[in-house]
Amino acid sequence: MGCVKRLRTAPFVGWALFSAAGSVNNPGMKLTKEQLLVNYRKMRMIRSFEEKLNELVNSGRLGGFLHLSIGQEAVAAGVCAHLSERDYVSTTHRGHGHCIAKGVRVKGMMAELFGRSTGLCKGKGGSMHIADMDQGMLGANGIVGAGIPLATGAALTCKLKKTGGVAVAFFGDGASNQGQFHEALNMASNWKLPALYVVENNGWGEFTPTEFVVPVRDIAVRADSYAMRSAIADGNDFFDVYEKAGEAIAAARAGEGPTLLECKTYRYMGHYVGDPLAYRPPGEVDRWKNEHDALTGFESRVKADGVIEDMELRRIDEEVVEELSAAVADAENDPVPAVEALYEDVYAKE
Numbered sequence: 104m105g106c107v108k109r110l111r112t113a114p115f116v117g118w119a120l121f122s123a124a125g126s127v128n129n130p131g132m133k134l135t136k137e138q139l140l141v142n143y144r145k146m147r148m149i150r151s152f153e154e155k156l157n158e159l160v161n162s163g164r165l166g167g168f169l170h171l172s173i174g175q176e177a178v179a180a181g182v183c184a185h186l187s188e189r190d191y192v193s194t195t196h197r198g199h200g201h202c203i204a205k206g207v208r209v210k211g212m213m214a215e216l217f218g219r220s221t222g223l224c225k226g227k228g229g230s231m232h233i234a235d236m237d238q239g240m241l242g243a244n245g246i247v248g249a250g251i252p253l254a255t256g257a258a259l260t261c262k263l264k265k266t267g268g269v270a271v272a273f274f275g276d277g278a279s280n281q282g283q284f285h286e287a288l289n290m291a292s293n294w295k296l297p298a299l300y301v302v303e304n305n306g307w308g309e310f311t312p313t314e315f316v317v318p319v320r321d322i323a324v325r326a327d328s329y330a331m332r333s334a335i336a337d338g339n340d341f342f343d344v345y346e347k348a349g350e351a352i353a354a355a356r357a358g359e360g361p362t363l364l365e366c367k368t369y370r371y372m373g374h375y376v377g378d379p380l381a382y383r384p385p386g387e388v389d390r391w392k393n394e395h396d397a398l399t400g401f402e403s404r405v406k407a408d409g410v411i412e413d414m415e416l417r418r419i420d421e422e423v424v425e426e427l428s429a430a431v432a433d434a435e436n437d438p439v440p441a442v443e444a445l446y447e448d449v450y451a452k453e
């Protein structure tokens with residue numbers, strides 16, 4: 104396989120970002136204790152939700168083709184911490200974390216993944232088509248890059264209707280090579296839309312290292328082509344993402360137009376659940392896990408600052424486990440959609 108022959112030996116370039124900067128950034132950043140706990144809970148929920156999915160698929164209790172974002176939790180949480188119900192988010196094939204961070208109910212997500220009629224899309228969407236319009240979640244998407252123009256359209260709606268809302272598109276480094284990325288950024292900048300484009304550069308697109316297919320070191324520079332503001336964040340540092348996303352979203356709300364925010368991160372899991380990861384350079388996954396994990400970093404920071412005690416975080420961990428167990432039990436017992444529902448909520452009918 105060509106991929107094996109070309110296996111990279113150097114660590115992913117994103118590594119340089121945090122090893123040079125250190126893992127604790129933005130000492131001036133202000134969040135209340137309550138906000139910190141809310142965001143820890145979100146990140147813990149994202150990770151535990153996906154660890155649970157991994158376990159369910161591997162034990163044969165859950166079917167379907169799933170993509171997990173374990174390792175990237177700080178991006179979803181740090182960006183969505185600035186959003187409310189008037190704001191929109193679009194996501195990708197790897198979108199559970201963005202849904203949770205945006206406030207989508209875990210119970211409805213779990214039921215959707217199990218294909219139950221109680222699911223957010225009545226059991227007919229599944230992991231890659233999960234959506235929740237009540238929360239401004241425009242949907243996951245199996246087509247790489249397709250969420251980018253969707254969020255751009257939502258940003259145009261916010262602008263025309265003067266809602267004060269913003270729209271955020273989350274997507275991967277691979278998606279930044281798609282034509283629709285460039286078309287959408289051009290339009291958004293030209294029309295000064297209240298949009299934020301968050302590229303999660305996790306170093307891999309399927310089984311290919313990013314630098315094999317992206318000639319620029321920083322995807323953020325692509326914003327220059329469209330006279331758009333850009334920023335680079337350490338995507339495994341919640342506080343850095345929070346600060347940079349906050350600046351971008353404030354500018355968008357103030358009518359100053361969109362930003363391309365590149366978050367350098369890493370995903371611990373393969374492209375899909377079941378991917379044996381044989382193509383990753385030895386030690387790469389462990390290095391990120393052991394030296395720059397988003398949750399461990401957050402925990403060390405808040406404990407060192409003396410804001411939060413260990414037992415408060417452990418209580419959240421337990422609550423998350425309980426909530427997930429209940430969601431799985433409910434989902435397993437809920438009914439599948441009735442055959443008569445086949446033609447409901449679809450555009451094309453016989």
Ligand SMILES: Cc1ncc(C[n+]2csc(CCOP(=O)(O)OP(=O)(O)O)c2C)c(N)n1
Pocket residue numbers: 196197245246247248274275276277278279305307308309374
């Ligand atoms: C238009 C399109 N082309 C190709 C694919 C197959 N595909 C699915 S995921 C993926 C890689 C995406 O990489 P990236 O955007 O970096 O996101 P990541 O999976 O790393 O989160 C590809 C090529 C697809 N689903 N849609």
